[in-house]
Amino acid sequence: MHIHGLHHVAIIASDYPRSRDFYHRILGLPIMAENWREERQSWKLDLALPGGAQIELFSFPSPPPRPTRPEACGLRHLALACADAAAARSYLQASGVACEALRVDEYTGAHFFFCADPDGLPIEFYQRA
Known part of the structure; x- marks a missing residue:
């Protein structure tokens, strides 16, 4: 395979x-x-x-609701790659989307943050190096 x-x-x-x-x-x-x-x-x-x-x-x-966030069995979150996490976060906030604080991946040094889709599905925006 x-x-x-x-x-x-x-x-x-x-x-x-x-x-x-x-x-x-x-x-x-x-x-x-x-x-x-x-x-x-x-x-x-x-x-x-x-x-x-x-x-x-x-x-x-x-449809039934998601059991819990984020440690329920199954899909934990959707991660989307972006060129600039800070810019993506600013754009989403200007569009009325609540975003968590910008963070730094302790292993890669990359910037990332989370928001949620309209049903609360966690979405991570991860800045590619």
């Missing part, structure tokens, strides 16, 4: 229009496809990430 890389991360939103706006307008991720799936009463939105990976954003009727 040979893994070529990450293909996608799937996220279920409690409020599809709000999450669509966050990932598309605020984070600037281009829409590749958006489909209404009648049999599931669900939207599926494919958003492009640089490098070829994707975020799949879904809506489902009455």
Whole structure:
């Protein structure tokens, strides 16, 4: 087996229009496809990430909430690489997104910070060296 890389991360939103706006307008991720799936009463939105990976954003009727943050079993957080963590943080704050303080990775020296998507999913912005 040979893994070529990450293909996608799937996220279920409690409020599809709000999450669509966050990932598309605020984070600037281009829409590749958006489909209404009648049999599931669900939207599926494919958003492009640089490098070829994707975020799949879904809506489902009455999805259960995330159990706890951030140490529940399963996906802990989504980490997105950026060129300048401080600039990304300033942009998000100016867009009305609450962000945690800028930190420094004790092992790599890289700057990073966390915010949350509209459903509280932790998103890390990690500055590439």
